[in-house]
Amino acid sequence: MEDCVFCKIRKGELPSTILYSDDDFMIIKDINPRAKIHLVAIPYTHVPHIEMMTEEGACVLGKIILKISHLQEELGLVGGYRLLINQGENAAVSHVHIHILGGEKLKEF
């Protein structure tokens, strides 16, 4: 999608700090961190809502969750972390993505 921030980051049209990438998704640092470690996992396929996602897209979300668990030491997440899935225009960027928060004791909500 042309005016999507995450699609622009993927195409290299906007700067980001990429910590991991493969054929399906990337993990970048959030530019407005809400925790000591705040990362964003972005599937490459632009899908605004989970209900519009294919099974393949849903599998990518599962792959992201597994990969985060495999990279937790490298990403600074040892001791626990929180994953938060955002979708739709009420969640700021209308491109399904997962926030990764950790690196400290997180507040309950």
Ligand SMILES: [Zn+2]
């Ligand atoms: Zn997008």
